[in-house]
Amino acid sequence: DIQMTQSPSTLSASVGDRVTITCRASQSISSWLAWYQQKPGKAPKLLIYKASSLESGVPSRFSGSGSGTEFTLTISSLQPDDFATYYCQQYNSYFITFGQGTRLEIK
Amino acid sequence: QVTLKESGPVLVKPTETLTLTCTVSGFSLSNARMGVSWIRQPPGKALEWLAHIFSNDEKSYSTSLKSRLTISKDTSKSQVVLTMTNMDPVDTATYYCARLLPSVAVAGTGWFDPWGQGTLVTVSS
Numbered sequence A: 001d002i003q004m005t006q007s008p009s010t011l012s013a014s015v016g017d018r019v020t021i022t023c024r025a026s027q028s029i030s031s032w033l034a035w036y037q038q039k040p041g042k043a044p045k046l047l048i049y050k051a052s053s054l055e056s057g058v059p060s061r062f063s064g065s066g067s068g069t070e071f072t073l074t075i076s077s078l079q080p081d082d083f084a085t086y087y088c089q090q091y092n093s094y095f096i097t098f099g100q101g102t103r104l105e106i107k
Numbered sequence B: 001q002v003t004l005k006e007s008g009p010v011l012v013k014p015t016e017t018l019t020l021t022c023t024v025s026g027f028s029l030s031n032a033r034m035g036v037s038w039i040r041q042p043p044g045k046a047l048e049w050l051a052h053i054f055s056n057d058e059k060s061y062s063t064s065l066k067s068r069l070t071i072s073k074d075t076s077k078s079q080v081v082l083t084m085t086n087m088d089p090v091d092t093a094t095y096y097c098a099r100l101l102p103s104v105a106v107a108g109t110g111w112f113d114p115w116g117q118g119t120l121v122t123v124s125s
Helices: none
Strands: A004-007 A010-013 A019-025 A033-038 A045-049 A062-067 A070-075 A085-090 A102-106 B003-007 B018-025 B035-041 B048-054 B059-061 B069-074 B079-084 B093-102 B110-115 B119-123
Touching: A004 A085, A010 A019, A019 A033, A019 A085, A019 A102, A033 A062, A033 B110, A045 A062, A045 B110, A070 A085, B003 B093, B003 B110, B018 B035, B018 B093, B018 B119, B035 B079, B035 B110, B048 B069, B048 B079, B048 B093, B059 B069, B079 B093
Parallel strands: A010 A102
Antiparallel strands: A004 A019, A019 A070, A033 A045, A033 A085, A062 A070, A085 A102, B003 B018, B018 B079, B035 B048, B035 B093, B048 B059, B069 B079, B093 B110, B093 B119
């Protein structure tokens, strides 16, 4: 199975900061990557698919980039509602895998 | 509006078989290329994909859990059922179902939107 590794595991930031989360795949996955946001006690919510396509209704401060094995999720100006855990997911393979998550916390 | 809702036991004993049902609304399980997946999340841990099933009845299972999982669907009831045999305390988790939106380039896979609210299953004697 394709392994997905996110960094950092935890990120401390302040409202208004620009933050970037990285997701690396153990082999090339082209652009077949999605990003999700999960808040405590809630189901994950789709943010981005196909590496850089913003899901309808998701604020434009979220953006995704990358291809091959390295991908990034960027939040241009953190808002209070953005403090959550973020997961990447590859769908290049029949066997879907997720990253281990990045917890974004308030500094 | 597309919604999914999981149902099933809150508590199962070790060695028992878990049966979970996902009831969908707002889309049909017979929609071409549409799928439904099961994903779980142990407390405080990451997401783990388990299985999915497509409208044409094509199925896929997690490599590590394949021997214990069975996924099926009842289109008339708008339900997808997951069974997991030989439950163990390490299987304690919140189990989610989610609509699988198919990749146009890679057959049999895709991304998830939306998700159900999840159901916490505890395995304990």
